Each structure stands twice: as structure tokens, then as C-alpha cells.
Amino acid sequence: MISADEQKAQAASEALKFVQEGMLLGLGTGSTAAHFVRQLGAKVAQGFKIAGVPTSIATEELAKEVGVPLLNIDEITTLDLVIDGADESDNKLNLIKGGGAALLREKVIAQASKHMIVIADESKLVSKLGKFPLPIEIIQFATTITINQIKLVLEQCGVKGLVMAIRQKDGKSLITDNGNYILDCQCLEIPDPETLCIELNKIPGVVENGIFPNFKGAKRTLILGSPNGARVIEI
Numbered sequence: 001m002i003s004a005d006e007q008k009a010q011a012a013s014e015a016l017k018f019v020q021e022g023m024l025l026g027l028g029t030g031s032t033a034a035h036f037v038r039q040l041g042a043k044v045a046q047g048f049k050i051a052g053v054p055t056s057i058a059t060e061e062l063a064k065e066v067g068v069p070l071l072n073i074d075e076i077t078t079l080d081l082v083i084d085g086a087d088e089s090d091n092k093l094n095l096i097k098g099g100g101a102a103l104l105r106e107k108v109i110a111q112a113s114k115h116m117i118v119i120a121d122e123s124k125l126v127s128k129l130g131k132f133p134l135p136i137e138i139i140q141f142a143t144t145i146t147i148n149q150i151k152l153v154l155e156q157c158g159v160k161g162l163v164m165a166i167r168q169k170d171g172k173s174l175i176t177d178n179g180n181y182i183l184d185c186q187c188l189e190i191p192d193p194e195t196l197c198i199e200l201n202k203i204p205g206v207v208e209n210g211i212f213p214n215f216k217g218a219k220r221t222l223i224l225g226s227p228n229g230a231r232v233i234e235i
């Protein structure tokens, strides 16, 4: 048996095999992405040439610490590959992300990338999204209005047993890297992730939500660590 953290490290090292010299990489956020950034740093130290763009301030700090060269996001339009973690993936590779409160920058980078590799321990693969509370980034203004509108949309999209709370950290509402709140929505099950993603983003106070639908056209690969070795899933 190997631990969840060992599975994360295993998935990260499998993802590293997809990285070619000269690539421009999106660097995800969270403990699994951190394994990848550290492993990439070790490769860079041996002379391997790539450049990265971080999806959070935490990842930026880690990348600098381990010597991964970074580019300014405003200097680029597309990336070759983004490697990021996930809180859940269904078997169509639709994701829930945002457990690390970085979903907005993660989605900007993912949508600008030709290929997204999602790395995770095997517990993240689920038959239906929604057990992990869906994070939604909302503005600080008029939260009562925004939360009420989110509740209506979630109910219209078939979510039952809904519980919502603004994420707290150190006794205060967490503020994202972009100056917003995260609303965590316990949905239990999300019947139609793609529709819910679109409908939530129509609410003016919603900046972005943590559903990453696997839209046709963009390449997505899921790499799961497991006691029997890394599993690579592409559909």
C-alpha cells in the first residue's frame, strides 16, 4: 500500500515524462502540483530548459525556491501544457477544482493551454462530481444577493441538499489571490456539470466556479497514482 501523498508524487513524476525541452508550462496549485514543481526544479537544475507560469502566489513562491524559471503571464498568449491537481474527476475528465482557492487563475491558464494534464491520487476519480464541495469565487460586494442567486441556480440545475459557506481561514473569510471570497457549496451530486458551470457564470457576482468541464477540442489527460503504478487516462 502506498500513501495518498506517495500516489501524488508518483502521478507528478509520470506527468514529467510529457514535458519536452523548450515547453512553456502552466504550473498548478496544491500539494500534488507542488510535487510536480519540485521534481521539475530538480530537472532544471540538471540543465533542462523550460519556462513556467504559476497559477497562484503560493506556486510562484515554490517555483522560485526550487529554481523553475518563470515568465510574466502578460508576455504570453498560449501555453504548451499545464500540469495541475484536482479535487475530483469523473470518468469523462470533468473536474472540480479550487480546494486550494486558486480556481480562477487555474482556469485562465488551463484554457490558454494546448494540453492539460491532471495529476492526482486515485481517490480523486469519482463516478459523479459533487461530493467535494464546489468552490465558487465571488466578489466581496453584496454577498447575500450573490449567494441567493447561486442557490437558485444550483436548485434549478438539480442540486439537492445544498449547504453553502464562505471559506474561512485563521478565523476570517479567506481572500483569494484576486481579492475575492470562495463560497463552498456542498452539492452531494452534480447531475450536469457543464450546464451548471455555464449557468453559475451568468451571475454578476460570480467571478468563476470550480467546475472544469472537459470541453471537446482541448486535450486533457488524467494521471492517477495508485499502489500498482501510475494510470494514464485519456478519452
Ligand code: 5RP
Binding pocket: 028, 029, 030, 031, 032, 033, 084, 085, 086, 087, 096, 097, 098, 099, 100, 101, 102, 103, 106
Ligand atoms: C487548487 C486546486 C488543487 O489542484 C486541488 O485542490 C487539489 O489539491 P491537492 O493536490 O492538494 O489534493 O484546485 O485550487
